[in-house]
Amino acid sequence: MAPPVRTTRLRRTLLAALVTAAVAVPVVGAARPAEVPAPAPRAVRPLTAGDPAALAAQLDARYATGRADLAAAARMADEYGAHRRAGSLRTMAGPGRQFLAFDGRDGGRSVEVVGDLARADRIAVLVPGVDTAPDSYGRFRAGAVALQATLQREFGARAAVVGWLGYRTPATASAASLTPGRADQAAPGLRAFVEELRGIRPDARITLLGHSYGSVVCALAAHGLPVAAVVLYGSPGTGLDSAADLHTRATVWAGRATGDWVAEVPHLSLPLLPGTELGFGTDPMDPAFGARRFATGDGGHSDYLAPGSVPLRNLARIVDGQEPDRA
Template identity: 35%
Template sequence: MRRFGRTLVTAALAVTVVGGTAGWASGESQSAVTGPPPGTAAWRADTAHGRALPDPAAATPHEVARFFAGLDDAARSALVRTHPLVVGNLDGAPVALRYEANRLAVAATGEARYASLAAPDRRILAFDPRGRGQVAEVFGDLEHAAHVSVIVPGSDNDATSYDALRAPHTGPVGMARALLTATGGSATDAAVAGGSATDAAVAGGSAADAAVAVIAWTGYTTPVGVGLDAADGRLAAAGAPRLARFTAGLDAVGAPDPALFCHSYGSVVCGLAARHTDASDIVAFGSPGMRADTADALHTGARVWAARGPSDWIADVPNVSFAGVGHGADPTSAAFGARRVPAADVRGHAGYFTPGTRSLAAFAAIAKGEVR
């Protein structure tokens, strides 16, 4: 009974700390956006050359890829024009078609807050305007990359804030650009969409630009603030299947197995998705826990890494799991069994991609497949 009482106190403390750490206001409860994108009903009713279109909810990404492989260019273009929101979010569809479809989908919203996403030089791999909005963007040349990394962010990230001004090297965009630059790629994305390493050099980049592509994936409904949504696993449980399907879509179009870089609450999503992805590496940093007691309990063939800086406030969040509250063991603990990423020079909760830090250097080595 005494032990049960201590557990209750610890769980209550977890809610208190998560709700109040660093002066952040407790966030309002969010409704997770799940299921296929808007326009799915019209897509299901349509055909291409008399063939039924793959169901966005039921078809696997590999089935989607095989379907598009059997279409000519005219049929593909017609589907992009008629169903941009579906094609743009359809895992397994050709990458270049998704870029084109999402430019059309973003423009069609007519909303100023999304206008920058429709710029010709953006490579938007997913865009869903429902709720606060979700978006995934490619930095580098995904179609020719030898290595792919995916940034999975934590709280307060969505399509409405995606292009908002932030401290350098933070947020999904800042992290993706910093990682690409650290791997030797071009932060200005010199390569044209659908181009080759040669195209990149002609455009002012280099052949090295094609070696690594980084995707900023804000593809799930994140918590707002650091309140109860951030302390429980409901939104992570809704986001994990979306991340797993997204990585399956990368596999379906021939991309290399990705390295997942999972920040804060994003590491909870990665922990729940781990067994369902073909990731080569899963890196948890600034993590409140991964909903597993050990790295082995993630049931993944990926190498599991963890980092936490000395001044990261996440260390003040108790690593408990009780009645759905808390995310369990500290991934940086020896008992968890993850490989440690050096982070002694990281400042705060969002400084892991700051140029010159040991964490960013280690992340770049992981992204380039240089660590075994």
């Protein structure tokens, strides 16, 4: 017999209190890990709308600046002795890579394009979750490459995928990963970037896709954004009670694979410190949240963009404006 609802809620509340005591309290006053130094990025001109050839020329100039910023950051990291970071940055600065922006300070921020943004009529903006940084960037980029390839190969779409690492992602099981604080800080930057995309590609269909903690960022940024869909996958919650609270005309989708450990995260929201809450509230997969649910197969938390997978194909369908397989 299942325990009463009140008992279940009490257990979740106690679990949250234990997590707070075990994780949040010990890190108060703890020394922050030393940051790898990096130079300030070069100043760039805002992108402006124009015909595809003119926009492509602007983008090429921006990409060249991004590669130069990455190379400069790699040299500084080497001088500092952070050779692993330097190697990652040199890979990111390789020929043909298309970074609209890179800033290696404070853990690293970047915006990379996969595909031809100047001519794309389908644009996916991927927002990553925990533990995404220059040292682990290859995994994030591989997902963007797989999504763009699926859009072109299976749907014939003129598509660009943008990997938006515009915030300092929290570490798994850190205090920051249990509260929406980092997402609150990241949301204005994501909003500004999507507005810029709409300005240079006014006729393109733009989809916002947030994985894990990135889904919290997307939900908090979604208010009034000119996007066709907001996709929350592998989400621990959004900090909001319902899809209606995103205040968007976009279709809100949610998906979670059966092997994803994030399903075990208690869906609650409790006051922690003044102005801070522990947890992310209602499960986006709960019918009461009001999102449309799509099929995601039986993979794990990091498998949503695996080549050939069920969730990858359904995410591509959503980006293309098609109906995905439903959960």
